[in-house]
Structure formats: structure tokens, C-alpha cells
Amino acid sequence: xxxxxxxxxxxxxxxxxxxxxxxxxxxxxxxxxxxxxxxxxxxxxxxxxxxxxxxxxxxxxxxxxxxxxxxxxxxxxxxxxxxxxxxxxxxxxxxxxxxxxxxxxxx
Amino acid sequence: xxxxxxxxxxxxxxxxxxxxxxxxxxxxxxxxxxxxxxxxxxxxxxxxxxxxxxxxxxxxxxxxxxxxxxxxxxxxxxxxxxxxxxxxxxxxxxxxxxxxxxxxxxxxxxxxxxxxxxxxxx
Numbered sequence: 001x002x003x004x005x006x007x008x009x010x011x012x013x014x015x016x017x018x019x020x021x022x023x024x025x026x027x028x029x030x031x032x033x034x035x036x037x038x039x040x041x042x043x044x045x046x047x048x049x050x051x052x053x054x055x056x057x058x059x060x061x062x063x064x065x066x067x068x069x070x071x072x073x074x075x076x077x078x079x080x081x082x083x084x085x086x087x088x089x090x091x092x093x094x095x096x097x098x099x100x101x102x103x104x105x106x107x
Numbered sequence: 108x109x110x111x112x113x114x115x116x117x118x119x120x121x122x123x124x125x126x127x128x129x130x131x132x133x134x135x136x137x138x139x140x141x142x143x144x145x146x147x148x149x150x151x152x153x154x155x156x157x158x159x160x161x162x163x164x165x166x167x168x169x170x171x172x173x174x175x176x177x178x179x180x181x182x183x184x185x186x187x188x189x190x191x192x193x194x195x196x197x198x199x200x201x202x203x204x205x206x207x208x209x210x211x212x213x214x215x216x217x218x219x220x221x222x223x224x225x226x227x228x229x
């Protein structure tokens with residue numbers, strides 16, 4: 001199975017900050033990497049697929065990069081609605097696996 | 108607007124059974140992989156099962172193999188999760204999710220339902 005490791009597990013930031021979350025895969029997953037956002041009490045929301053492609057309606061302050069085993073989610077200017085938990089997920093092979101999550105909190 | 112509505116969750120005793128349903132609307136259901144993902148209380152996301160567009164391929168996480176079965180009815184725009192021999196560790200919110208494929212069978216989630224809570228407890 002492919003293990004996904006996210007860091008940090010949590011971070012505190014202010015509105016307007018640039019935030020970077022990293023995700024590492026235990027083996028090469030090429031570009032089969034997605035990012036999801038989840039707010040408390042809500043279902044996950046898909047943000048990014050294929051490392052850097054934004055789903056419809058996702059604001060452009062979200063971006064993704066990386067390849068192979070190391071990936072990054074960047075929020076260029078944190079907005080109040082961006083405080084949430086973020087998960088990376090690989091779909092290179094079954095079983096599909098998620099990272100442990102990064103909780104972005106208000107500083 | 109794409110909608111996925113789960114139902115069938117509830118309280119069940121260890122060893123019991125439950126059948127979850129997910130009703131889909133506003134898209135051509137038979138053209139998409141469908142999936143179940145769960146989240147235990149206070150924990151992260153865990154993929155549970157996936158089924159191909161025509162039901163010809165199914166995949167499961169190891170911890171549920173032999174106990175849980177995913178199925179679909181394309182005529183009813185619905186996907187199901189039959190859960191048997193339930194354990195306390197199956198307690199979670201179960202989400203239905205649609206998946207897209209741009210090439211081959213590399214699937215990624217795009218739309219999610221609101222989830223249904225399954226509690227396994229005596």
C-alpha cells in the first residue's frame with residue numbers, strides 16, 4: 001500500500017498569510033495526487049486533482065505542485081473561509097490512501 | 108447540480124448488518140465510478156470501496172474485505188454498501204463520492220454526499 005505523509009499536522013496562520021502544506025508518498029505516484037478540504041461538521045470538498053488542476057469553482061488562491069513523491073498545496077493569501085483541515089490523497093493504485101490531514105487554524 | 112444523498116445509517120450491534128444507499132442525481136450515473144469513504148469520530152478520511160461504471164470491477168480496503176460489499180443499480184442511479192459482521196471499529200460517517208477518470212482507471216473524487224453515521228455498539 002502507498003503511505004501518504006502530510007506535514008505539518010496543524011498550523012496557525014492569519015488572514016492574508018501564505019500557507020504551504022506538504023505531502024510525501026511512500027513511492028512514486030507520478031501525478032496521481034489530489035487535495036481535499038474539510039470544514040468541521042461538513043463533507044470533504046475536492047480542491048485539486050492531477051497535482052495542480054483545480055476543480056470547478058475552487059478559488060485561484062489555491063495551487064498545487066510537485067511530482068513523484070513530494071507534493072505541495074499552497075494557499076497564496078489565506079481567507080477566513082480557508083480555515084479547515086486539508087488532506088492529500090493518492091490515486092495511483094488501490095487501496096486509495098489519504099494523508100493524515102493538516103488542520104489550518106486561526107492565529 | 109450534482110447531488111449525492113446517503114441514507115441507511117444508524118445504531119447496530121456488533122456482528123450486525125446494515126445497508127447504506129446513495130441516491131445520485133443531475134448527472135449520467137452510469138458513466139462514473141462510485142465510491143464510499145468513511146471517517147471515524149475525530150479521525151481522518153479512509154477509503155472503503157469503489158465500483159466501476161458498469162459494476163464489472165470492485166475494490167475494497169483490506170479491513171472490510173469479506174464483510175462489506177459495494178454494488179450499484181444504474182437504472183435507479185444508486186450505489187449501495189452492504190455491511191455485515193460489523194465491528195466497533197466500523198463506527199464512522201460514511202460518505203458517498205463520485206469519481207472521474209481522465210485516462211485508464213485512475214479515478215479521483217469530485218463530488219461528495221453529506222454522509223450517514225453508522226454506530227456499532229451494544
